[in-house]
Amino acid sequence: MSEQALTIALSKGRILDETLRLLAAAGLPQPEGLQSRKLILQSSCGTIRYVLAKPVDVPTYVEHGVADIGIAGKDVLVEAGRDLYELLDLGIGRCKMAVAGLPERMAGEPMQKVASKYPRIAAEFFRGRGQQAEVICMNGSVELAPLIGLAECIVDVVETGRTLRENGLVVQAEVMEISTRLVANRMSFRLKYKAIDLLVRNLQAVVVKGAAV
Numbered sequence: 068m069s070e071q072a073l074t075i076a077l078s079k080g081r082i083l084d085e086t087l088r089l090l091a092a093a094g095l096p097q098p099e100g101l102q103s104r105k106l107i108l109q110s111s112c113g114t115i116r117y118v119l120a121k122p123v124d125v126p127t128y129v130e131h132g133v134a135d136i137g138i139a140g141k142d143v144l145v146e147a148g149r150d151l152y153e154l155l156d157l158g159i160g161r162c163k164m165a166v167a168g169l170p171e172r173m174a175g176e177p178m179q180k181v182a183s184k185y186p187r188i189a190a191e192f193f194r195g196r197g198q199q200a201e202v203i204c205m206n207g208s209v210e211l212a213p214l215i216g217l218a219e220c221i222v223d224v225v226e227t228g229r230t231l232r233e234n235g236l237v238v239q240a241e242v243m244e245i246s247t248r249l250v251a252n253r254m255s256f257r258l259k260y261k262a263i264d265l266l267v268r269n270l271q272a273v274v275v276k277g278a279a280v
């Protein structure tokens with residue numbers, strides 16, 4: 068690593084283990100004390116400070132410059148709409164953003180209410196299709212909405228498709244492909260270019276080779 072110290076905001080939750088494997092495969096100094104409840108972990112050599120953040124907050128930390136680098140899903144990044152540099156597709160956390168609903172809904176029928184944890188992405192998708200939709204913002208278990216009559220459809224992440232299947236819902240349209248991305252604060256990218264460029268090149272090598280996934 069270069070001598071410039073970096074702060075990296077990692078997404079806690081389902082992509083954390085894969086992220087850590089990828090960072091290790093790229094030869095990055097590892098965070099110490101992962102088993103603790105600490106939210107800021109230093110690497111042993113002190114060149115990297117890791118911040119363990121809620122995924123949805125990662126773009127906020129990076130845009131404000133309290134983290135130089137962030138690792139988060141494309142879904143979270145697009146929804147946040149922050150002014151960041153997207154440097155690399157890490158190829159992990161792969162899933163899709165899709166519109167889903169009950170199968171008996173006629174395809175092409177105008178939508179009225181759409182439930183989603185991603186209100187901006189949902190609104191933009193229907194606006195782009197020239198359809199008027201009221202987006203109802205949810206925090207989880209979004210699949211409930213069409214089942215209980217809150218909305219005609221949902222815009223949500225689909226990975227294996229199991230949650231949709233087991234709740235009798237089907238994909239009606241695909242919105243975008245999702246994977247985990249490396250992003251940087253714009254100012255950090257200029258001021259710490261050497262360290263960030265080295266980080267990107269090391270990660271790129273393992274992403275391309277697929278060594279860590």
Ligand SMILES: Nc1ncnc2c1ncn2[C@@H]1O[C@H](COP(=O)(O)OP(=O)(O)OP(=O)(O)O)[C@@H](O)[C@H]1O
Pocket residue numbers: 078079080081082121122123139140141142143160161162224225226227245246247
């Ligand atoms: N089945 C999936 N469901 C949700 N996200 C997934 C899935 N598979 C991969 N991902 C990716 O993993 C990222 C993190 O998901 P995770 O569930 O940990 O975060 P979250 O939805 O913000 O969770 P929480 O609200 O519980 O903090 C998502 O932003 C997405 O890019």
Ligand SMILES: O=P(O)(O)OC[C@H]1O[C@H](OP(=O)(O)OP(=O)(O)O)[C@H](O)[C@@H]1O
Pocket residue numbers: 206207208209210223224225226227228229230231
């Ligand atoms: O296609 P699948 O493999 O079934 O995965 C998709 C499900 O996983 C996520 O939910 P999560 O488990 O994060 O819970 P949540 O409903 O609280 O967001 C997502 O919101 C879907 O519900």
